[in-house]
Amino acid sequence: MQSFNIGLTGLRAAHKALDTIGNNIANAATEGYHRQRVELAPSDPLFDGKHSWGTGVDIQAVTRAVNAFVERQQLVQKGIAGQTEQELAILKTVESALGEFSSTGSLSQAIDDFFNALNDLVAHPTELIYQRQFITAAKSLSNYFQTIGSNISRMEDQVATFVDETVDSINGLTSSIAELNQKIQAAEVSGTTAHNLRDQRDRLLSDLAELVGIEVNQRDYGVVDVAIGGIAVVVGADAIRLESGFSDDNVLGICTEGSGVYRQVEGGKLGGLLAAYNQILGRIGQQFDDLAEAIITNINRYHVQGVGTHGSFTELTGWTLDQSLALSQLDLGITSGTLYIRLVDKQTGQVSRLQIDVDPDTDTLQTVAEKIAALDGLDASVLAGRLHIQAEAGYQFDFLPAPLPQPDQISLNDPTTAPTISVSGTYTGTSNDILTFTVQGGGTIGNGHWSIIVTNQAGQTVNILTVGNGYVAGTPLDVGYGITVSLGVGGLSDGDSFTVQALANSDTSGLLAAAGINTFFSGTDATSMAVCAQFEQDPGLLATCLGTEYADNSNAIRMSQLKDQQLDELNGQTINDYYTQLVTTVGQDITTRQLRQENTEAMLQNLATMWNETSAVDINQEAAQMLVFEQMYSALAKYIASVQRSVDTLMGLIV
């Protein structure tokens, strides 16, 4: 009766094969499904001492068509693709926020409009319409910086939120993978193959690879361990949960729950989000802040020293600072230096210059106020953290670096016959100096042959002024560096001298700009940049003048020339070049990532082809296989019927 067994083994094998083919066809469209095959082998033969007789067919195994190398490569490339896609999305969002090349205006246009309005102000410093135009352009510039700065800040917050959500998704997937590990192990330890469970787990691994770069290690009985950036997240049937957070140096990263040691990982959406936060948005945000700060600081540096068409001040109030801290702790760039204050007696017209020394390590806002208050003609205090400077009744003050109209120190043999000495002009030197005028020879102004030697603080001769015959008393003599001196009728003796303080910078400490005294912009970065409120109400406060007639445009010229200056704080670039490079670097980053994305997609396409060739269900092939096993089944049915007829015939002979 072995014949019947042979037939039955064949029918069973064909039946199982058809079932497998049916399963394959049913799952042809199932994502991640690996084609299965029934592996058949001849059953163990019978040996009768002389001959070996076949006993039919055994089902050896149901195998899953897998190319482990291709599968592993796909995980790697999906991680790269996921990260690239995420970084690209964020970079494109930043590029849209910048809005360059759009028709609706952009920051580069706002920067140009600002400096063009400043140029117009140079031509028309005292006219209200041009003052208002400049203020409007400055506000527009500030708004652009605020908007872009806020957008980047908001993007950072959103990215941090997405990181949390992605980590949650990762935790969900690793948990599911661990469960499937357990099931697969349980099935395969007992000798069965868990193809469908493996397919499910491979799908989860693929989903996980899109979220983050993973390393997969195979173990016995179909179990896999998974690590992310060196952190084990699945070990057999156990899943280790992750959390996101900031490291001590403010890097957004992940760690195992409760460990507190955060690190950045690569690959997948999470890798893209972390790179976007830490490298991309961090870098772009910092560059915007640096640009805004450079404009604020440099415009203010000049503005604090000038005056508007209204002239000198009766009072000025700065912005709020922490008055309990030393100036150096405020981190506003205040250095050791001197603040020079010009005091004007409105009644007599006399002008004097006062000064205080600033030591940022020991001075606070309060001590600075006290030093100013100790000066005759001035009062100062700190009101709710704001430095307030006020002139006493009958006085006005300003910080003009202009030389005083009379010499600072005079040493004369006979003051009764001395001429009136007048000083004027705007010092064009780049560093503060003291010019000493020493009489050589002596005599009566406009008579004889004698001169005045002018030397600087380093003792170098700046000029020799001929004041004897040929010099018209009262006419200005060009000393150099924009300063002129005139001597009236009278006489001087050999050795008589006087000095003129030549200031390029009336605040070498940077206190005024830091404390918001007579500044134009407020704020320290892109999101806080703003035009100080008083200019909206009174454009005449715009400090376009450096001259004591309050009608020149010297300070406006200094501010407008910032446009073409190479600034140290912008890596030696001009404002426009720095911003242009920032924008095109974003564009370059996008182009680089687009190329990477195209390459990765092409590689994934090739890997998909290879995967399809190995593991996908080809309907045509399954149909051909189906025909084969259908024929086999029919033949075996006929074989059994034939054996049955043979047995019936034999039975007929016996009975």
Added chain:
Amino acid sequence: MAGSLTSLYDHISYAISLHNQAMTKLQEQAATGARINRASDDPSSAYRLLGLKSQDRALQNYIDNVADMVGNLEITDTVLQNMTSELIKCKQLVTQVAGGVYSESNRKMLANSINDHLEQLVLLANTKHAGQYLFGGTKTGQAPFSIVRDGSGRIVSVTYQGSLQQRDIEAAPGIMVPTFLTGSTAFACDQRKDPQLVLSQTGAAIGSGTSSVTGAVWLTVTQDDQGDYNLSIDGGTTVIDLGDVEDLTNVPVVDAQGRVLYIDASDINSTGEDLVAIDGTFDMFQTLISIRDILQNDHSLTDQQLSQVLPKTIDWVTQITDRVLEAEVLVGSRMSFLDSLKEALENMQANAQDESALLEQADITQVAIDLSKYQTLYQMSLAVAGKLLSVSLLDFIK
């Protein structure tokens, strides 16, 4: 080959996706007309393009400012031409009276004419254009010349109250051009020569020191109770007593404003008034005031003295006319420079715009051809997909 249908599907969908992306980009270029719609389209070109756009805006600003400056200078030139006309008429009047015999009443009529021209010149000197005074230097917000009149309304002095500094404006990167003239230099000569005695009655001579007075100055010599001669150049407001002076050969006679005239007083022998002229220092207004006063004979000169003084006044008017002409030439040369500069700036702007257009604009013909190509490829992909994916072995199994 296993998996061929699935592979086919993947390939087709990948190709369709690529064609879609290409068509989307081409459609954007066709819609905007621009090859570069964002920095990432072509970063290196975008860098250049941003720079060119910024340069274009800056150049336009410079061009507009230069046009403003030229406008101001054109008005200034017109005013200066009008001033020259007035001065030429003054010179004609003075020449007329210096060469002829005029009665006192005729001289006074001519003095009134001079006064009318003086009034007109002050008006012109205080000309305002587009809200800015043209001859006040940096002080464009207030009239540069203030007038003091006597009881009868005649101008007795014209004082410059503008700035001594010209307003520099950046006409092009690094090029500063002064625009508003300073009236103190435009209408006053500055080629000082030694003082000359035009009319000498007292025996005074010019001293050796460098005087600071300008124009025409009346030296008044009086005698005090002690018999000392007293000298004054401001009508007695400030007086120098020669009795207190050691060196009479070089006496500094100072007025209330601190101006000095050095006089050799060693040969003074009588009281009276001497007229001193300092060529090369004449101020337009003061000169006409002096001429008018001479014609009015405020100093009670004899006909002979008048005939001595009046010819000199022709030279005074000539000096100030030449000075105004110099200002005209200066303004003319600035206008010419600015016109050339504007042309150069416009050329630079045109070049920048041309280069921008070359970088930015899409070749519409090429875009149309490429669009057509990708549309065809897209349709072919869809057709192939439809054909191949719809047929399998199952269709042939009975």
